[in-house]
Amino acid sequence: GPTGPSGLTRVACDGGPTGPSGLTRVACDGGPTCHRLVLALFVSCVLVLCWCCSAAPAEDALPRLKVPACDDFDVTGRGDHEAWKKAEWVTLQPRPNAKHDYQSRFKMLYSSRGVYVLFDGVDQRLTATKTEDFADLWKEDVFECFFWTHEDHPVYFEYEISPLGRELPILVPNLNGRFLGWRPWNYDGPRKIKKQVHSRGGAESMAKTTGWSAEVHIPYALLEPLANVPPKPGTQWRANFYRVDYDDDRVTGWDWARVGPSFHDYRRFGVLIFE
Structure with a gap:
């Protein structure tokens, strides 16, 4: 209809019964009150849109990684097998309030039997004292990877490994x-993960070092309860990769796909594309 003094179209609304859409009609004649109402509605819509975008990042905003195929090989902890030349290093980014600027990175491959992950990071001391598997490894120096193999199911695999070669493999249901x-x-035989670590310095607890690496082979036999396993060329998984370091009693975290305070913010995980 006609426009008011500000150029905004006057909307016939009288606060009476609802229209066919179920929306209540509001009195609005193009005056100051109407303008404030329209502005308030506009701001509300913008805020809702911003919240939706931050709550669920767009697919094209997530990091993506192509995973090359390979034949199976033995892991050494050094990543020195010829197969690793097929994969590019991927840098892990320091998380907010980082206390250390150590380089942290990873590579990934897959075979007919499982996935391979190679972690590497600069360090000064192996802040690790736990000598048993399935301990709370994340409370000390650690590398981690999470694999969410099918987006229809809020269940993913988590793996952690310490500089001492201790591991934590778990399946995580995450319900809201x-x-x-x-x-x-x-957890043995064909279901057992193959792992090795290597320190560029001392290998014992609290040893001085210039860095350490971890190389693991996670068999599909261990992941079989998960959907979309084993992957084929073109298969996509969601995933994330992390590091935590505790040098000098100061904590620094790194991630591949930026998540919130929790590493279990799986809907923000990146995308793996198997070649």
């Missing part, structure tokens, strides 16, 4: 932010 890790059953 309520999650707990479950240890694997019959």
Whole structure:
């Protein structure tokens, strides 16, 4: 209809019964009150839109990584097998309030039997004292990877490894932010993860070093309860990779896909594309 003094179109609304859409009609004649109402509605819409965008990042905003195929090989902890030349190093970014600027990175491959992950990071001391598997490894120096293999199911695999070669493999159901890790059953034979670590310095607890690396092979036999396993060329998984370091009693975290305060913010994980 006609426009008011500001050029805004006057909307016939009288606060009476609702129209066919169920929306209540509001009195608005193009005056100051109407202008304030329109502005308030506009601001509300913008805020809702911003919240939606931040709550669920767009697919094209997520980091993506192509994973080359390879034949199976033995891991050494050094990443010195010829197969690793197929994969590019991917840098992990320091998380907010980082206390250390150590370089941290990873590579990934996959074979007919499982996935390979190679971690590497600069360091000064191996802040690690735990000598048993399935301990709370994240409370000391650690590398981590998370694999969410199918987006229809809020269940993913988490793996942690310390500079001392201790590991934490768990399956995590995450139901609306309520999650707990479950240890694997019959964790041996073809279901057992192959792992090795290497320190560029001392290898014992609290040793001085210039860095350390970890190389792991995670078999599909261990992941079989998850959907979309094993991957084929063109298969996509969601995933994230992390590091935590505790040098000088100061904590620094790194991630590949930026998540919130929790590493279990799985809907923000990046995308793996198997070649």
